Amino acid sequence: MxxxxxxxxxxxxxxxxxxxxxxxxxxxxxxxxxxxxxxxxxxxxxxxxxxxxxxxxxxxxxxxxxxxxxxxxxxxxxxxxxxxxxxSGAASAVRGRLKVDIDPFFLPLVLAGRLGAFCERYPDLSIEFVTREHVGDLVAEGIDLAVRFGQPRFASLVARKLIEAPILTVASPRYLERHGRPGHPSDLIGHRCLQFLDPYTGRTFEWEFIRGDETIEVSTTGPLTFTDPKAMLEECLAGTGIAQVIGWGVGQALASGSLIDLFPDWHGERFPLFAFHPSRKHPPAKVRAFIDFCAEIASGLEPSASRVPALGS
Structure with a gap:
């Protein structure tokens, strides 16, 4: 042709x-x-x-x-x-439209309320967020970037780890008053634990605890299983059960006493945050800018975390 x-x-x-x-x-x-x-x-x-x-x-x-x-x-x-x-001489210009497939935890519990600073920094850029359980076909759906927790599962995409988030085991004072406080992770076997479904395997996540060189897995059970992390957190706050959550989203609740960190000595488990984008020689400036912003926010929430180099640096 x-x-x-x-x-x-x-x-x-x-x-x-x-x-x-x-x-x-x-x-x-x-x-x-x-x-x-x-x-x-x-x-x-x-x-x-x-x-x-x-x-x-x-x-x-x-x-x-x-x-x-x-x-x-x-x-x-x-x-x-x-x-x-x-x-055009604007290789570093951040402008146009950016479509982001965003993690259902990271957007409402970490980014929400902080995006105004990004908009002010890049006034010529508009962003559309897509939130769902699975990362879809980025190219076919016109999505520029995906930001997700968990290990890479997409061989056709470029994956960059931004940072690792702490996993905390938390409960509300109301739950602890009714059911008692577990003294050790192994005590969770006798407690009501809120389960979270891995959308890729269809099975609930295992509860793992790491302290130094010691790692233990605990088989937990509970009356409720979720695919929405915000709904699970709301039930935990209401006293329905104990939950394992990404620590970034519960800082205010811990500070106010609405949630209690049950095992502060067992924070060794980490959950990686990745950015995925279609394979290209030079990712657009708008993609690099948003990835850097996400890493900046995450690093600020946990001062001890080490962030990866910015794209293109």
């Missing part, structure tokens, strides 16, 4: 549809009418000989062929964008 400039134009419109999620939003992104978007997609589908999008009155999604095509062309669009930024 000889090069056809209309194919490149159609691909740009397709990228806008994927990123915007609709023809209406795509029209706003590329500055044409809704019908112009529809015609551009139609011409591209005709040129390629395949249907790229499934359209309904409520949604627009990539077909299997469309997803394969988009995964192939997206890196080239990114390279063109990078080249344009470099040539």
């Amino acid at each position: 000889p090069f056809d400039g209309r194919v490149l134009s159609g691909v740009s419109v397709l990228a806008a549809v994927v990123e915007g999620g609709s023809f209406v939003k795509a029209a706003e992104l590329v500055g044409i009418t809704d019908s112009g978007v529809s015609r551009a997609i139609g011409r591209l589908e005709t040129r390629l000989g395949v249907r790229l999008l499934d359209r309904t009155t409520r949604s627009v999604t990539l077909t299997d062929e469309g997803r394969r095509f988009y995964e192939e062309v997206k890196p080239h669009l990114n390279a063109i964008e990078d080249a344009a930024v470099v040539v």
Whole structure:
């Protein structure tokens, strides 16, 4: 197939549809009418000989062929964008739109209330957050970056560990008044422990305790199992049971006495926070800036933590 400039134009419109999620939003992104978007997609589908999008009155999604095509062309669009930024003399400019798949704990319990500083720092950048249990297909869904706890599971993505978070075992004074305070992690066998489901394995997380060179695992049980960390924390605060949580999100509750750190000598277990982004030679400045901001916030919450070097440093 000889090069056809209309194919490149159609691909740009397709990228806008994927990123915007609709023809209406795509029209706003590329500055044409809704019908112009529809015609551009139609011409591209005709040129390629395949249907790229499934359209309904409520949604627009990539077909299997469309997803394969988009995964192939997206890196080239990114390279063109990078080249344009470099040539314009603004290689370090943080601007445009950033779509972030964010951890359901990290956003509400760590970042929320602190994002205003980032917005003030980069007034030409707008951010859309997506929060869900699983990291999806970043390229196909037009997502620039994912920030998640846990070990990397995505071979096709670049993973950078930002920092490691402490795991605390906590309970409310109300729970301890009713059920007593466990003196050792092994005592948890007889307590009501709130369980959290690993979305990738479908099993509840094991409770592990580390003190120096000593590591023990405790088989815990309880009446409730969660996939939402904020809901689990609310139940813990209400006195329903004991929970293991990422320490960053409970600092105020510990300071006020709403939660009690049951085993302050057993803080050896750490949970890594990673940033994931599609493989590219030079991650965009907006991606680097947000990753640095997340690491900055996390490091500030735990002064003793060591943060990794910034992207590109």
